[in-house]
Amino acid sequence: MTHEQWGEIRQRLLKTVGQNNYKNWIEPIIPGNVEAGIATLNVPTNFFGNYVSQNFSDLILHEINAEGIEVSRLNFAMNPEKVANAPALATKAVENSPSKTAASESRTDITSTAPLDPRFSFDNFVVGKPNELAHAAARRVAEGGPVTFNPLFLYGGVGLGKTHLMHAIARELKERKPEMTVLYLSAEQFMYRFVQALRDRKMLDFKDLFRSVDVLMVDDVQFIAGKDSTQEEFFHTFNALVDQNKQIIISADRAPTDIKDLEERVQSRLQCGLVVDLHPTDYELRLGILQNKVEAQQKTYPGLDVADGVLEFLAHRITSNVRVLEGALTRLFAFASLVGREIDMDLTQDCLVDILRSSERKITVEEIQRKVSEHFNIRLSDMIGPKRLRSYARPRQIAMYLCKQLTTRSLPEIGRRFGGRDHTTVMHGVRRIEELKQSDGQIAEDLELLGRALKG
Numbered sequence: 437m438t439h440e441q442w443g444e445i446r447q448r449l450l451k452t453v454g455q456n457n458y459k460n461w462i463e464p465i466i467p468g469n470v471e472a473g474i475a476t477l478n479v480p481t482n483f484f485g486n487y488v489s490q491n492f493s494d495l496i497l498h499e500i501n502a503e504g505i506e507v508s509r510l511n512f513a514m515n516p517e518k519v520a521n522a523p524a525l526a527t528k529a530v531e532n533s534p535s536k537t538a539a540s541e542s543r544t545d546i547t548s549t550a551p552l553d554p555r556f557s558f559d560n561f562v563v564g565k566p567n568e569l570a571h572a573a574a575r576r577v578a579e580g581g582p583v584t585f586n587p588l589f590l591y592g593g594v595g596l597g598k599t600h601l602m603h604a605i606a607r608e609l610k611e612r613k614p615e616m617t618v619l620y621l622s623a624e625q626f627m628y629r630f631v632q633a634l635r636d637r638k639m640l641d642f643k644d645l646f647r648s649v650d651v652l653m654v655d656d657v658q659f660i661a662g663k664d665s666t667q668e669e670f671f672h673t674f675n676a677l678v679d680q681n682k683q684i685i686i687s688a689d690r691a692p693t694d695i696k697d698l699e700e701r702v703q704s705r706l707q708c709g710l711v712v713d714l715h716p717t718d719y720e721l722r723l724g725i726l727q728n729k730v731e732a733q734q735k736t737y738p739g740l741d742v743a744d745g746v747l748e749f750l751a752h753r754i755t756s757n758v759r760v761l762e763g764a765l766t767r768l769f770a771f772a773s774l775v776g777r778e779i780d781m782d783l784t785q786d787c788l789v790d791i792l793r794s795s796e797r798k799i800t801v802e803e804i805q806r807k808v809s810e811h812f813n814i815r816l817s818d819m820i821g822p823k824r825l826r827s828y829a830r831p832r833q834i835a836m837y838l839c840k841q842l843t844t845r846s847l848p849e850i851g852r853r854f855g856g857r858d859h860t861t862v863m864h865g866v867r868r869i870e871e872l873k874q875s876d877g878q879i880a881e882d883l884e885l886l887g888r889a890l891k892g
């Protein structure tokens with residue numbers, strides 16, 4: 437396919453998919469060969485390829501055929517190098533843009549190496565206690581007003597919404613301030629660009645480009661730790677932009693000082709603005725996110741409802757990260773629609789056995805001892821200590837029984853944690869409680885209550 441033909445195809449696609457989709461998803465594609473009815477399209481990332489394939493492949497096929505090229509299938513090839521090196525193709529959309537210059541043409545190419553995920557907007561971001569500060573800071577920066585904190589450094593554990601917030605900022609800035617050049621990329625892409633510029637002796641272009649943006653956003657900055665020359669270049673880019681009072685937004689999986697092998701001067705630079713973290717989610721936030729995601733799923737599966745209690749159960753049980761929570765919900769909807777069942781507790785248990793098992797909370801011996809002594813209103817030291825009074829001995833046996841049931845500790849290990857008792861003492865205690873559970877209603881109730889409290 438020639439560039440001219442692709443230019444025509446793009447023009448027509450612009451009309452059908454709209455300006456935004458065009459900019460995000462069509463413009464970055466670089467056409468490759470057409471062979472045996474298969475057209476190869478080079479795309480910057482797998483995610484990008486999958487998204488375009490799912491959403492626009494029919495339209496693209498149609499337009500390629502309309503151009504007189506016989507193609508029955510598209511092949512999306514991940515080829516960031518090709519995409520990045522492509523000469524900028526003039527299209528009407530770009531030509532019409534008032535700020536069009538040679539530099540912004542190549543900037544468009546760079547920006548497109550990290551397409552913004554359309555799902556990651558502020559509207560879809562659920563705010564709760566653990567992320568309210570990060571969210572507020574992100575919102576502030578997304579207003580595009582005078583730079584008050586530079587950089588904004590967002591950090592947090594896996595799947596807690598850093599990338600989501602970064603994309604939301606970029607998207608909002610582009611909407612509010614279309615004249616601004618916003619460059620969003622991962623630290624890995626930054627390194628890749630840098631190495632490529634070195635190799636092709638285009639360092640001046642590289643510097644020009646990175647230093648002429650209005651907003652620079654670098655995701656997962658921990659990636660450059662230990663990569664000395666990339667860090668060095670990042671440091672200079674950073675300083676140049678801060679000097680010009682241009683906004684920088686960085687994300688990482690941990691705080692600047694906790695990133696090993698990151699030069700001290702880079703660490704200290706990263707801390708000089710506002711550092712905010714996304715805390716692990718709490719129950720309320722997880723429930724809010726689930727409710728939000730159910731609405732999104734129901735657009736794909738209209739008419740599929742979720743029975744009472746299922747979302748609460750998931751929010752309770754899946755505490756690891758939001759990605760797992762989302763994955764669980766997606767699986768539930770897909771499964772329910774396949775088997776034609778409603779999403780109730782039974783289906784949830786059947787469908788999510790693996791996720792539920794791996795996210796089971798680990799209960800510790802110490803927790804059990806603490807809960808049991810609180811329950812019976814005795815001192816922890818008395819429960820563990822040598823006293824043989826019934827008012828201590830019974831709770832002690834109950835605690836031992838619960839340790840056997842709810843932890844993977846062996847009898848000798850449990851004995852050791854109960855003041856160095858022998859494993860036979862533990863065995864005796866466990867047996868005694870097993871018997872009493874059948875005959876003594878009060879004990880059965882105590883066990884029930886304690887078990888529930890411990891399992892959270």
Ligand SMILES: Nc1ncnc2c1ncn2[C@@H]1O[C@H](COP(=O)(O)OP(=O)(O)OP(=O)(O)O)[C@@H](O)[C@H]1O
Pocket residue numbers: 555556560561562563567592593594595596597598599600601689725758759762
């Ligand atoms: N508060 C939230 N509201 C709605 N969705 C959320 C929220 N937090 C996270 N998510 C969703 O969870 C998924 C993981 O989030 P994201 O990719 O932003 O995590 P991350 O912190 O960048 O993780 P990683 O460290 O793996 O890069 C995304 O699909 C995102 O939309």
